[in-house]
Amino acid sequence: MKQLDYYVLDVFTDQKYKGNQLSVVCIDHELDMDQYYDISREFGYSETSFVHYSKEEKVFKVRSFTPAKFEVAGAGHNLLGAVCLALIKKWDVFSHQGDLPWVKVKDIPVALRITEKNGLPYVGMKQKPAVMVGAVPDDIISEAIGLNSADLVLNGWPVQIVKTEVAHLMLPVCNATVLERAVVNKRLLKAVSQKFGFEGCYLFTTNDLENGMAAESRFFNPGIGIDEDPATGTAAGPLAGYLQKLGYIEKNKDYLFLQGKFVEQPSTISVSVEEDGIWVSGSSTVVMEGKLFL
Secondary structure (H helix, E strand, O other), X not given: OOEEEEXXXXXXXXXXXXXXXXXXXXXXXXXXXHHHHHHHHHHOOOOEEEXXXXXXXXXXXXXXXXXXXXXXXXXXXXXXXXXXXXXXXXOOOOHHHOOOOEEEEOOEEEEEEEEEEOXXXXXXXXXXXXXXXXXXXXXXXXXXXXXXXXXXXXXXXXXXXXXXXXXXXXXXXXXXXXXXXXXXXXXXXXXXXXXXXXXXXXXXXXXXXXXXXXXXXEEEEHHHOEEEEOOOHHHHHHHHHHHHHOOOOOOOOOEEEEEOXXXXXXXXXXXXXXXXXXXXXXXXXXXXXXXXXX
């Protein structure tokens, strides 16, 4: 019987039992697709990452799956947790890359910035510049999230599909009370996302914020089996680009987004918009480890 090491981390936090939960499984070769699916479903978290170091390519490789048999790309909590684990465990996966570390996610290169904060690795992941790729009528999306069009009023900002690596819907709401009140109709939201060509729905507000936060958000992506995600790096990058284009945040400055408060897993996502891309950064901490039997 083959055994694989696994770890569970809390991501986009420096505190245990906060942030977004991620299971990471260490493999020495690619698994069968059904094995990826079965293991991800067994853990039941929004995503499970499978990691190994390729000696041929001299790169740390990550593949991530949801319990709904969907492979996730992009620089989100699935990648951040995997990289933080490698650093916490002191795996020799970056020494051959010099001063510009990088990884592959679903065979897509992603640049990293690696530092330390509060005794934990602090990792930045570089996403592409944000691109506005479409819009969704207020009345259609409001019905899917249990709100009304009047709730979607924030500084005159539009409901906008924005993409860095993954296209998500940026949905401004007027305040934190409305943000909390949203209740998603999964069937309707899935249908809207398929019709208009986006993955997840990122509700956010810039009013009634906790100290130090530039925005507070919630993320829903029923199309890939995520009811509500406590931290979503692939959506935080597009939100940063959206807010910068609207003049709310500036380039080359660090800002913090809060997510996950309403599912009791508060997460802090750091973002910085630069000319050639968007950095999404945070920490992770290990809470469990063990053996998996194939």
